Amino acid sequence: MARYAGRKLASEQVNQSTRRISIPLAYLANERQVAIQAVEQASKLCQAVFNRLVTSETLTKKDKSPVTIADFGAQAVVNAILAEHFPADPIVGEEDSKDLQGDAGKEMRNKVVDLVNSVGDRPMSEAEVLQAIDRGQYAGGATGRHWTLDPIDGTKGFLRGEQYAVCLALIVDGQVRLGVLGCPNLEQKQGSESKGVLMVAVDGQGAFQRALDGGAETPIRASSVSDTTQAAFCESVESGHTSHGDSERISALLGITKAPVRMDSQCKYAAVARGNADVYLRLPTRADYEEKIWDHAAGNVIVREAGGRVGDITGKPLDFSHGRTLAQNRGVVATSAGIFDQVVGAVQNVLGSKAV
Ligand SMILES: Nc1ncnc2c1ncn2[C@@H]1O[C@H](COP(=O)(O)OS(=O)(=O)O)[C@@H](OP(=O)(O)O)[C@H]1O
Ligand SMILES: [Mg+2]
Ligand SMILES: [Mg+2]
Ligand SMILES: [Mg+2]
Numbered sequence: 180m181a182r183y184a185g186r187k188l189a190s191e192q193v194n195q196s197t198r199r200i201s202i203p204l205a206y207l208a209n210e211r212q213v214a215i216q217a218v219e220q221a222s223k224l225c226q227a228v229f230n231r232l233v234t235s236e237t238l239t240k241k242d243k244s245p246v247t248i249a250d251f252g253a254q255a256v257v258n259a260i261l262a263e264h265f266p267a268d269p270i271v272g273e274e275d276s277k278d279l280q281g282d283a284g285k286e287m288r289n290k291v292v293d294l295v296n297s298v299g300d301r302p303m304s305e306a307e308v309l310q311a312i313d314r315g316q317y318a319g320g321a322t323g324r325h326w327t328l329d330p331i332d333g334t335k336g337f338l339r340g341e342q343y344a345v346c347l348a349l350i351v352d353g354q355v356r357l358g359v360l361g362c363p364n365l366e367q368k369q370g371s372e373s374k375g376v377l378m379v380a381v382d383g384q385g386a387f388q389r390a391l392d393g394g395a396e397t398p399i400r401a402s403s404v405s406d407t408t409q410a411a412f413c414e415s416v417e418s419g420h421t422s423h424g425d426s427e428r429i430s431a432l433l434g435i436t437k438a439p440v441r442m443d444s445q446c447k448y449a450a451v452a453r454g455n456a457d458v459y460l461r462l463p464t465r466a467d468y469e470e471k472i473w474d475h476a477a478g479n480v481i482v483r484e485a486g487g488r489v490g491d492i493t494g495k496p497l498d499f500s501h502g503r504t505l506a507q508n509r510g511v512v513a514t515s516a517g518i519f520d521q522v523v524g525a526v527q528n529v530l531g532s533k534a535v
Contacts, residue, residue, distance in 0.1 A: 207349065207357050207381050210265070214326075214347050214359045215379060217260040221253035221345045222361035222375075222391055224298045225331060228252065233338060246334045248287065250274050251312055252294045253330035253345055259303065259311040261326055268349075271327040271503055272315020273473050279309060319472060321353040321500035329473035333444025335417060340364070342446040348476035353500025356382040358477030361391055362446050369455045378449050380484035386452055401487035402454035405517040407525075408434035412458035413450050416441045421510075422462040425529055429460065432525040448478025451513050452485035458522055461511035462492065462530070469504035475511060482513050489513040492530060494523035 205211075232245035254274045261270060279288040292308050303311070317325055326349050333343035345361035358380050365376040367390055375391035378399070387396035404410055412430060415421040426439065440456055450456040461470075479489050479497055490496050491508035498507045514522050 205381070205384060210349055210357055211359075211379060211381055213260060213264045214349065214357060215377065217257040218345050218347050218359045218361040218377065219391065220260065220298065220300075221256045221330060222363050222377075224252050224256055224294065225249045225337065225343070225345065226363050227298055228294065229337065229340070233340070238338065243334075243338065244287070246331060246337050247278075248290050248294060249337065250330050250334065251276070251279060251287075251291045252298075254315055254328060255291065255295050255303070255308045255311040256299060257328050257330060257345070257347060258314040259299075259307070262311065262314055265326075269317035269325045270315045271317050271319045271325055271472060272312070273329050273471065274312060275316055276309045276312045279312070319350070319499075319502040324349060324351045326350070327473045327476045327499075329445075329471075329477075332474060333442075333446070336364075336443025336446075339443075341416075342442045342444050344444040344446050344449070346445050346473060346477040348473075348480065350472070350476060350499050353498070354382070355476045355480040355499055358480035360445055360449055360477050360481060362444075362449055363391060365446050365449060376449065378452065378481050380452075380481040382480060382484070384484065386481045386484035388449075388453060399453040399485050401451055401482065401485045401515040402457050403517060404457050404515055407518050407521055408436065410435050410457035410514075410518060411437045411440065411455075412460060413440040413442055413447045413456040414460050414462075415447075416443050419464055421460065422464050425462045426460045428529045429462075429522075429525045432528060433522065445474070445478040448475075448482050448489075448513060451487055451515065452478075452481045454515070457515050457518060459511065459513040460522075460526070462526070463510045469506050470508065470511065471504055472499050472502075475505065478513070486516055487514060488516050488519040490519070490523065492523070492526050494520070 228249035254272050292305050295308050329346040332346050337343040347359045348355050349357040360378040362376045367373045377391045378388045380386035386399050388399050389396045447459040451459050482489050492510035
């Protein structure tokens with residue numbers, strides 16, 4: 180109980196009129212349900228935008244406006260749902276409404292408002308949409324609880340019709356306690372035709388997946404591989420987000436022979452969490468880049484609850500208590516538990532002084 184100071188578990192709550200102990204409620208049960216609903220709705224919005232707005236013309240013109248509209252729309256939808264159910268909870272969201280303001284933002288603003296109203300359960304005015312987006316400006320930190328949201332992670336993957344994820348997590352006193360990933364283009368099982376996966380984990384309760392459009396949850400586990408020569412790893416598609424050269428040297432050192440699976444977004448954490456990959460490496464490409472908490476929070480708790488391990492390139496756990504970025508960490512290493520120390524050793528070996 181002390182761990183969750185200030186929140187009484189229902190199992191401890193005694194109904195004074197009957198003196199009977201009420202049925203135990205799981206920790207964060209309500210938050211889990213609301214977060215799933217929010218991620219489902221935002222994922223639907225993203226899929227609607229892709230189907231309506233991403234065309235061969237937008238792709239050849241390298242027009243990023245569809246993903247921008249979906250980013251704003253998804254953040255508005257999730258934040259409005261969180262505000263309705265947990266009005267006191269602040270949110271660290273990736274986006275803000277700056278680019279939607281004034282005359283310059285009018286065209287985009289109108290599109291975002293129309294989009295939100297085309298998928299939402301209740302109509303939202305322009306002011307409400309902007310206000311919902313800007314609930315995401317919280318600075319984060321080490322005390323109390325706050326949510327963190329990446330409305331679309333893997334924006335480049337979204338535009339290519341490949342992997343992207345809606346990522347929502349709850350951080351309590353600097354620790355990620357709940358994470359939900361909506362992965363509209365992820366295969367429901369590796370190799371299957373059906374796509375669209377929702378993954379969820381609450382601290383201490385295991386990790387689960389189900390189809391994004393509903394159905395029963397099934398538990399997921401990271402792989403039990405203990406020999407790195409048998410391991411498969413995944414990394415970002417974009418070489419600006421992770422060093423492909425360094426990962427090649429690290430996998431050679433570990434005797435990994437399988438080609439890396441390159442995919443965008445926190446779907447990489449999803450792949451490790453259900454044993455499709457054994458290692459996710461994110462190796463710094465710039466000395467001054469600080470990873471954002473919304474790029475890692477949900478995936479972090481999902482991999483941990485699936486029995487995997489997550490740390491930075493020195494093996495240190497990711498520290499979500501330093502505001503909007505992982506200011507005390509560099510890069511990310513997520514693996515099935517049995518090979519974590521070995522992988523971090525190889526990372527240190529290859530990156531040398533860069534890894535400190
Ligand atoms: N230099 C650098 N280093 C590390 N990470 C960076 C960097 N620049 C951007 N970003 C963040 O990368 C997020 C997407 O990376 P992914 O691994 O998900 O996908 S991929 O790189 O597009 O393959 C991306 O998230 P989204 O903007 O939500 O797509 C960024 O927050
Ligand atoms: Mg992101
Ligand atoms: Mg994003
Ligand atoms: Mg971004």
